[in-house]
Amino acid sequence: MRKIQNRSMLILLLTLAFFAGIVYHITNLSIHASEWASMPINGHIADTTGLDHAGTIYDRNGVILAQSVNGKRIYNEDETTRRACLHVVGDDSINISTAVQTAYRSELGSYNIVFGLGLPESLKKGSDLTLTIDSKMQKAAYEALGSNRGAVVVYNYKTGEILCLASTPAYDPENVPDDIETNDEYEGAYINRCVSATYPPGSTFKLVTAAAALNNVKEAENSTYDCQGSAEIGGKEVTCYEISGLVDMKQAMCESCNLYFGQYAVNLGKDAMTRQAEAMGFNKNITYDGIETAKSVYNVKNATTNDLAWSGVGQYTVLESPLNMAMISASIANGGKAYEPYILKTNPNPLKFEGHKTKTMLDSKTASMLYEMMDYTAANNYGKSSFSDTLDVCAKTGTAEVDEGGAHAWVTGFCKDEEHPLAFAVIVEHGDSGYRAAVPVAASVLAAVA
Numbered sequence: 001m002r003k004i005q006n007r008s009m010l011i012l013l014l015t016l017a018f019f020a021g022i023v024y025h026i027t028n029l030s031i032h033a034s035e036w037a038s039m040p041i042n043g044h045i046a047d048t049t050g051l052d053h054a055g056t057i058y059d060r061n062g063v064i065l066a067q068s069v070n071g072k073r074i075y076n077e078d079e080t081t082r083r084a085c086l087h088v089v090g091d092d093s094i095n096i097s098t099a100v101q102t103a104y105r106s107e108l109g110s111y112n113i114v115f116g117l118g119l120p121e122s123l124k125k126g127s128d129l130t131l132t133i134d135s136k137m138q139k140a141a142y143e144a145l146g147s148n149r150g151a152v153v154v155y156n157y158k159t160g161e162i163l164c165l166a167s168t169p170a171y172d173p174e175n176v177p178d179d180i181e182t183n184d185e186y187e188g189a190y191i192n193r194c195v196s197a198t199y200p201p202g203s204t205f206k207l208v209t210a211a212a213a214l215n216n217v218k219e220a221e222n223s224t225y226d227c228q229g230s231a232e233i234g235g236k237e238v239t240c241y242e243i244s245g246l247v248d249m250k251q252a253m254c255e256s257c258n259l260y261f262g263q264y265a266v267n268l269g270k271d272a273m274t275r276q277a278e279a280m281g282f283n284k285n286i287t288y289d290g291i292e293t294a295k296s297v298y299n300v301k302n303a304t305t306n307d308l309a310w311s312g313v314g315q316y317t318v319l320e321s322p323l324n325m326a327m328i329s330a331s332i333a334n335g336g337k338a339y340e341p342y343i344l345k346t347n348p349n350p351l352k353f354e355g356h357k358t359k360t361m362l363d364s365k366t367a368s369m370l371y372e373m374m375d376y377t378a379a380n381n382y383g384k385s386s387f388s389d390t391l392d393v394c395a396k397t398g399t400a401e402v403d404e405g406g407a408h409a410w411v412t413g414f415c416k417d418e419e420h421p422l423a424f425a426v427i428v429e430h431g432d433s434g435y436r437a438a439v440p441v442a443a444s445v446l447a448a449v450a
């Protein structure tokens with residue numbers, strides 16, 4: 001009798017395991033089936049790249065960015081808009097890995113759970129996608145970057161919606177140049193620099209060092225430093241662009257004093273600096289709607305004292321993505337909480353894409369002090385009208401030294417206006433001066449805000 005009982009129990013367990021397995025596979029299938037079917041490795045789609053019946057891609061205002069007509073993929077009718085939106089939309093290939101047409105090929109495609117990819121021609125219709133992107137802003141960013149290489153990120157710090165992810169160099173997806181692989185002009189053209197590139201952040205990183213000081217030292221904002229333009233820290237020189245004299249933190253931020261923040265990084269030490277950088281997105285994977293971005297790096301394990309000082313002003317080996325930088329400004333504008341950025345205005349698959357969360361980068365007191373410093377810096381160093389005559393902008397520039405070809409020019413900031421809660425980051429590679437090269441690009445993009 002005992003034997004029979006044991007056997008019944010075994011059969012029951014096996015039956016339960018069987019059904020659990022079925023549930024698991026069905027769930028997995030409903031989440032990932034279209035993705036698996038649309039993988040480039042699938043021979044069925046190799047000839048057509050899977051876009052011949054893909055859905056239409058719209059920007060936030062209903063502008064068509066890409067659509068399939070008679071089995072052919074066509075893009076926006078305006079060539080500049082096509083180029084400006086290249087890295088967001090993609091081309092017929094899968095070369096731009098973070099583009100919507102690569103990352104969401106399955107969502108756009110005409111896969112069907114009953115027919116698979118063998119859907120009868122008459123029934124083939126892809127799913128449309130509406131993006132949070134504003135094609136007008138993309139175009140303004142693309143035109144402002146001109147022949148420079150660079151990137152512009154703009155996103156809504158009250159919601160996380162990405163409005164602009166422009167990157168240059170770009171090309172026309174409808175007429176892909178024949179010499180794209182050999183012409184230096186197109187070097188790195190498959191990369192969306194907003195999310196897939198990292199750069200030395202230069203003085204924009206002083207926001208991170210200031211946050212570390214405010215979080216670890218009582219009344220850190222009042223501590224002063226007498227800047228004479230250069231000083232030895234850790235036995236080697238740290239230099240400033242100008243002599244600031246006696247400065248507190250707000251004035252040091254405004255005048256971008258390297259010595260003030262370099263000395264602070266050394267006083268705070270490696271652990272406190274690393275903790276703060278990591279709280280603000282460094283050494284972490286940032287994704288938006290499932291798309292992976294390049295990791296920002298803050299690693300001072302092997303840094304000398306002098307290296308640590310330079311790391312506090314965004315030099316040494318510090319690297320940051322433009323998207324990460326925009327998120328830092330967003331968190332400062334939004335009381336310390338950065339919304340995770342997203343690009344899909346409507347969710348094509350709630351099982352696959354989760355809702356949008358916030359990430360606490362700063363406590364609210366630190367955020368409000370940095371807010372004030374960026375406000376003061378924009379007003380007293382750059383001039384608010386350098387950004388906009390109508391929007392009230394807070395900002396910090398950076399001029400990041402690199403080994404070859406002149407310094408990278410940065411600016412990051414946000415609009416104070418409730419109606420336009422926008423945070424941004426701009427880089428112009430080898431632009432030499434954040435103020436002269438990056439600020440005008442930010443101004444052009446903000447002018448496109450309706």
Ligand SMILES: [Zn+2]
Binds near residue numbers: 242243244
């Ligand atoms: Zn100085």
